[in-house]
Structures are given as C-alpha cells and as structure tokens.
Amino acid sequence: MIIQALAFYLFAAVTVAAGVMVVSARNPVHSVLFLILAFFNSAGLFVLMGAEFLAMILVVVYVGAVAVLFLFVVMMLDINFVRMREGFLQYLPLGGMIGLILLVELVMVGGAWIVSPAAETAALHPAAPAGELHNTRALGGVIYTDYIYLFQAAGLILLVAMIGAIVLTLRQREGVRRQSISRQTSRTRAESVEIKQVPSRSGV
C-alpha cells in the first residue's frame, strides 16, 4: 500500500511540475517534451487506478501519435523567443482576468455539483462487476452497446474535421510529374521498347 501511495505522489508531482513547465519553458520544443512527460505520468496515474486500458491508449494515441505531430510542427517553426516575451506585462491583466474567471467557474461548478439521477442509477448498476471482467472488455461492452450512438457521433465529428483539413490544404498544381504506379506496371515490353536495325555509318 505504501508503495502505491509513494507512486501516486511521484506521478502526481511530476505531472503537475511538467504541466507548469509546459507553459513556462522558454523553448517551445521543451514545452512539448514536458507535455509528453505529463502525459506519461497521467498514464501512470491511470495504471494506479486500475484503468490499464486507458493508460495504454493514452500513451499510444497522445504520446505516440498526437505529440509526435505536435513536435513535428513546433520543431519547424522559426520562433523569435525575445519578441514572444515582449508583450508579457502588457497582456498580463487581461490574461490574469480570464484565468480568474475560469477558476471561479470551476469552483462554482465543483461546489454546485449535482449528479444527474440517470448517472446515479448507472453507477448503482455498473456495467461490469469489478474483478470479474478486465476493464478492456467492460469498456468495450459499454461503448458498443449502451453508448453506440454517441460513439458513432464522435466518429462522424472526427471524419468531418478530417475532410475539412483535407479540403483546406488540397491543391492541384499544374506541371507536377506524378508517378502512376498502375500505368507503370501495366506497361509491356512491346509498347515501350522498339528495336531498330541501324545501318552502319548512317546513325538512327
């Protein structure tokens, strides 16, 4: 038990510290690297809670794919660090106020938290009795039966976002030589090679 408590404090402390470093690091690449560290330690927290499937998915999706693309983009940006810091004091009051409003809202939401009756009944009858099923199976059972429409809707939203990104960046350029694999492989010797008998001393 004591090891679990120690592990929890370690993961939690590193997550919070890494989160602070994400916003305070001077170099944006370092920020992304700290973000990855924060993801990792959150995965550790998930494991401590017994949610091993969520922990692994967090690492695979966020650390393995999303953060790689983040890093990919951030590395290629040419950022002037001095100019980025210039307006810090000027924007401090506005930024501070937004932060304060968000904090108050969070406190209000947290203070006036009312669990909906539907959720309460759902909590009374959990989909899988703990210990009998692995949480991968339990999660699958819930997502693909009770919440299938929400799941499909989330998929559709992602699909629309993907199509939007493709439409925004797709452009047809003229004069680009493209390789057409099907045409290349369907070429035969007869249509691409011609043998000529060259008479000597006259050339082709």
Add this chain to the structure above:
Amino acid sequence: MADMFDLAYDWLNTDPLGQAAYILIKIVAILIPLLLSVAYLTYAERKVIAAMQLRKGPNVVGPFGLLQPIADAVKLLFKETILPSGANRIVFLMAPMLTFILAMIGWAVIPFDAGLVLADINVGILYLFAISSLGVYGVIMAGWASNSKYPFLGALRSAAQMVSYEVSMGFVIITVLLLVGSLNLSDIVMAQQGDYGIFSWFWLPMLPMFVIFFISVLAETNRSPFDLPEGESELVAGFFVEYSSMTFALFFLGEYANMILMSAMTSILFLGGWLPPVDIAPFTWIPGPFWLIAKICVVLFFFLWVRATFPRYRYDQLMRLGWKVFLPFSLFWVVLTAGVLVAFDWVPHT
C-alpha cells in the same frame, strides 16, 4: 547447503526487500542475454550479408571473428564523446538514452514460456505497441538537438514514417485480437495451440496480415529498405550524424535490441510464441524458451535477408505504400475477419 537455499527462497518470496531483489534478479536474467544477443546480432548481420555478397565478413578477431563485437564495443567506449557547440545539450544526451531504455523495457511483458514472464499484464500487446511507437522520440530529439541539417531531415522523415506505419500495424494487431479475444500475450500464444501444430498458428489464416506486419515492422525499426531516416547515400547517417562514442553506441544497441523485440512480437502474434511446431514427442522435449528463441532467430534472418536484397525505397513510394496500400487493405481485413467470426459464430468467449 539445502537450508541456505530454503532460507534464500523464503527471503525472496516473503520479505518485501527480497521480492524487490527477486524482481531485479529476473530483470538482469532477461537483460544480460539480450545485450549479448544484440552484440552477436551485429556479428550475424555482417556474416550473413557477407555470405550473400560472396565475401567472408569479420574473420580476424578471435576464432571465426567471434570476438569482433567485443572489439567494436571496446573501440566505441574509448572514443571521445563530442558535444556539438550548437547542440541543445540536455536533449542531445537524453535522446540516445531514451532510445536504449525504450528498447529494453518492452521485454518486461514478453512471455518466454507458460507463466515465464516478468509482468503478466492484461494489456500486454497494447503495452508493446505503445513502447514501439515511442521509439520515434529518440530519433526526433536527436535530430532536433543536433542543430544541424542532415540530422534534422532524418528526424522529420522518421517522424512521418513511423506514424504512418503504426496505423497499419495497429490494424494488424486488432485482427489478431479478434481471433484471440484477449490482449494478454500469453493468451495470444495459447490461442494458437491447436491440433495441427505449425498450421494452427496465426500466420496461416492471417497470411496477408503477417506479411503486412513484417513489412511494417521493418519500417518501424528503420531497417532497410525503409532506412530513410539514416540513408547514408543522401543524409550521411541521418539523425545520428553528430553522435560519437557511447552516445552512438546506445543508438546502435537500441536499434538492434528493437529488432529483436519486434521479432519476438512477430513470433508471439503469428508464429505461436513458445509452442513447438509439431506437438509430438521429440519436439515437446525441447523447452519453450528455446522454441521462442529459434523463431526470433528465423524472423531476424529475414530482416538481414531483406537488407541484403532490396534497394532503399524512395520517400513518396514509402508514403504511398503505407497510406494507400497497407492502410485500406488492413482495414478491409479487420472488417472481413470480424464478419467471418460473427457469421460462423466463432467469436472467442474467454
């Protein structure tokens, strides 16, 4: 003497400190053979490729050149570690360590025999997949921190390549999971135990997926013909141009340890892990770990064979293969497998 063994056995199993020590012993028992096999994998690679190119390969240091890997290691150890003046030092030094560590920790979930596994976790295959997808960070960090053109180009190529091939690898893993009904690596191996021995392993019913998985693994470990991140002919040595001495050695060890890890993953998913190919007497006498090692060696030989045979892919061809060939096909195969399992009521209920 027997009393001492009993005492030690009790201490290792009951005392918390003893349990920690026992885990450490198990880790060492996995890692030392692993590092030795990494060293001799480099030797095997040079010998195999030499044989394919009608050369002799290393044959000077020790009998048959067997001490060559040790000579190489000593040479690298005694060289100077150079830190480029424009480099971002911390990230520069972290990158090789990360590569090496990631190649090691994947072995925690590999089952060597029934019950012979360091961490028998429920989501073993996801853990392996997560660890292998993290390998890209060592490359990206090295390329960025070197603050130099060729490493940076190598890092960008590697990032795009690994993200692309991970997707089809994920789908291949899903098809296997559909057949097994569990994410535990030991369950995956046991699901392949059947009356037909070698023919009831998953490579036969999932043959197209086996091929796709093997090719994706080549891309994931940056091996030829997908070794664009380090392509010697255009990027000098890609992301580790600026590395020397032990920092370079860590990248090197990490790459080869990753190859062995991926071969183990292929053996477990498709080649029946520790199961003997024929379930009759002389074959069942040989203990499971030897079968697993033999299968890993076979897959590794394919790695080397491919390297000696194929030219490097061009970058756009690499992307086309990943996104336009493997991804649609593996997606189709997931749907097909799921459809067949449901239609014939073969869905595993474990």
